[in-house]
Amino acid sequence: MITRFTNINVFNTSQRQFELLDVYIKDTIFYYIGNDIIPYDALVDGQGRYMIPGLIDSHMHIESSMTTPQEFSNTVLPLGTTTILADAHEVGNVFGYDGLVEYMNQTQRLDVFYAIPSSVPSTNPSLETTGGYVDETIVSKLALHPKVIALGEIMNFKDLTSDEDTLTKRIVSTFKEVKPNHPIEGHIPRISGLGLSKFIMQGIGSDHTQQTPQSLLEKTRNGLIIQLQEKSLNRALVETIIDYDLFNFVSLVTDDVMPDDLLNKGHLNHLIKKCISYGMKPVDAIYIATHTPAQRIQRFDRGMIAPGKIADAVILESLEHFEIYDVLKSGKSVNQLSKDPIPSFHEASLNSIKRAPLSYEDFVVTSSKAVETVRIMSREMGSTFTQEKHIQVPVKDGLLSWKECGLNLICVIERYGHNAPLKFGFVENGFDKPCALATSWAHDHHNILVMGNDIQKIVDAVNTIIVNQGGIICINDESVFAPLSYGGIVSLEPMDVLATKIEKIRDMMAKSGYISHNEIMSFCVLSLLVSPEIKISDKGYVNTTTQEILDWSV
Template sequence: MERTVENLKEMIRAGRGKIPAHKVIRGGQLVNVMSSEVYPADIAVYNDMIAAVGDVEDYIGPDTEIIDAKGRYLVPGMIDGHIHSECSKLSITSYAKAVVPRGTTSMISGLDEYISVSGLEGLKEIFAEVKKSPLKVFWGAPYKTPYTIPESTVAFNFTKEVHQEVQKWPECFGVWETVREFLQEEDEDTLGAIAEAFKNRLPVFGCAPMAQGNDLNGYLCGGVRLDHESYTHEEVVEKMRKGMHMLIRESSVTHFLEENIKAVTEVNPAFARRVSFCTDDVTATDILEKGHLDNVVRLAIKAGVEPMTAIQMATINSAEAYRIDHLVGSICPGRIADILFVDDLHNFNVEEVMTNGKMVAKDHKLSYELQAPERSSVLKGVLKCKKTTKEDFEYRTSIENGEAKVLAMDVKGPFVRKRRDVVLKVENGIVLPDPEQDVAMVSVLERFGRNGNKSLAFCSGWKLKKGAMASSAAPDDNNLVVMGVSAEDMSIAANYVIEQGGGQVVVADGEILEFLPLPVGGIVSDLEPEEIAAWEKKIDHAARSLGSDLPDPMMYMFFLPITAIPDYAITDAGPVDYTALTTFEPVLEVTEK
């Protein structure tokens, strides 16, 4: 929506009815999220802009296209307030094919997974891809990369000096996902990014799970405007009472809406106007089977939120939180023409979608052909790490035979791992994983050719009885993560992903059970959403055949390098105690026998 002096003159004339509209939508019920009203109104659209709302007879010319809304509700395009679309394994083009027909026309993202594997050069290619997509991306520059303490390895380090450049880009709308610990530790790059944002009058987006009390106060004094991650509604209430805009997350693996919406339905309905929605991490399977933000709206209504309020949470609230409400979030003159045709407000079935003034989707499908761009070498998924042997996944210790007491990272949810002390056998100097005690090995291999780091630790909760899994898509660093109870199978899994240039694999007894290729940066694919969903189901079935009963064993595994939530994680730098902000030795003591 670039505006110059000349095209502003044109837009003003269009708004005054001096130039005929290109399209007029007739016969609909306008859902006015600005005034919380629903009433009959027609809409005039000029190019990508809403020119007028209400009586638009003066805007109709001989060539104006008339679109019959047939009594349906006209709703603003929805905004996903915080999303790592890369975690869906869908490229921007493929992701747009999945979510735009469901009514999501804008998203706020750092596109940080792309940055971690391809730097600014790759990011610029993604920006070019976005421009050809019906899905708008309001980009926040990551506060820094990597997001880890101690620092792990990524392909590109985002520093305060980088912020001095990129915050001036037209694509930049703020600072993305500022993790609380980096403010508390007074990290120079993070504080430099925020200082630059203040200079450029850009908002600072937050990530402060479980932040309360003095820690929350300090975080807010660092200039953060909003947060997308709360584990209880009491946490939501405290953050809102202290001035934050809050996003309620409902992802494929963290279902927080039912709990967090209680801040509105049980504590204070007035909070509703500053609550919005995000999905953060979603699978292609969930989008196709349940929907996207349309599903979140339905869940909110089911939880007792009025339909108008739920729609505001999916539209204008997010736009205001991110200071983009002059562009999107409502059906008003001067805004981008992102309009949903909805059957009724309770069922909230999105039947047709207009983005940027063009009808682009009907019956949950794009209505035109959208092709992914040709991928350059920058975004080809080459893994620059050496092939492994089984010895790389054997934890050697100082005794030959006996027992070892180890700290296993015990999964309590997709992001939360707690301490579990377990005694394991030591044979021939190797601490053995133990399927009977639900203890597997996990390793992260640096894959960008920067230092060759390899880490090794113990984990619990996957209940693997055999085999191994590996993934080169592993936010936020996207190094190669491997888990298993067989060193041989772990090596086979890692090597196969390296050979294939990225993807996800499940191995058992030396055989490849399933492989999902991710050739774009080693993290996403240009396949159709339906194809990725089919692969997800195959991978999930294969992982379950190893013994796991987690909701999504592969996704739970590839979240292990995320260190922003206490207590434990693992990166290429080693296993991490995130409470102490340091790596740790997983073998606590050994006893020779």
């Protein structure tokens, strides 16, 4: 079956420009692009529209959208994304090898390739408890899976650059042996100079963390591909890309996208629009969402409209506004394809919270002193970074008066059956109105993370998570709960239902005083032990630079 598209402006990747040409698609691949008329079976009039390659996301986590691969496919295909490289380290942290295989074996219309999670846990078992564990033996087994094409983001800077024999170094070495010359991804925040060189020398080829113009120039100068997520995109950064012609060294990625953002803003198409709004030419924004990521993940069968390439394409009504008219997946309009059904997972995957309900007394913080010097996490409200501060907190009747000091209580509750004792911390720049938020989706360990300034609300939120085997809940004057039945991290609800609940929870957080560009994800990163500078796990505070466990009392 040969379909001819005529009267359509075709994106010429090599020259980054459009040409009025005919495009012939034979079954699932591009067959011929040019002005010669050759035999065909069907004719489509492009009516002067624009055809570009399907968008490619070279770094993302499906579970960050709290949904299944199938529902994710249903959501992003109409938005122009046709290929992704996913790092399922959330599933890995909950279920380990068996869960990763079950998840990667899912089928959907979207082309999903996988990077092996390299940080399960993100640090080591002495600092955080996880349900799964990935070592070099697991890496060698997962590398044989047909969908695996990369090693996921290396986050543990200390272990990677250590002179000692570490798990991180063994994982990298094993992957290089089993899959030589395949991409190895990096998570390299605020690292420069010799430290950056040590990272790169281990084979790391990309970084997706938040960038400045200075870090962008240093990292690209050192050979890294910089994967730009939304929080890095601003006018200064875009102008730097343009001024230094860095289009072969940057690509657009989504990393973590909440369900409501997917429906309300979009996926890679949203980032392209943002680049254009900051002055980037549409052809250049398209290039870094198609060709550069295809080269980075070594999928040379896509990323441009050329003979023999997979016929993934986006047809645009408007170039300047990136208005999508249709999307082709392997030569067929996604509107003509059946939606991917939500799958059924193993029963054990739906019953993974192994913790008994807690009581009010469990969250009371006592002290025998008159005044405590308290270690707190101070949130940078414009980023995911936190700073350690020490403040004086009075003790009344043996109880620490943290609430009177404008603090929020925070706790990570171990959920994998060990019944570990609770370890507390305190947050500055949390809620300033009575509120509690609890979630079993917590970077990257996915124990139950809770924060609030009302103990009863904290208890109610935590117990809702436990009884319902996972989810995220916010309680202030009202209560909204989004169940996450699969492993406590993935919803089995349709995307629109899930997105409505998540949007409401984020709105409740904002109205209760929690300020962030991404309220839920910012909150979940408070327990990510590779994000500077102080975070919390089920073991207590952790200095993420020294990897030292700290108590709330100084």
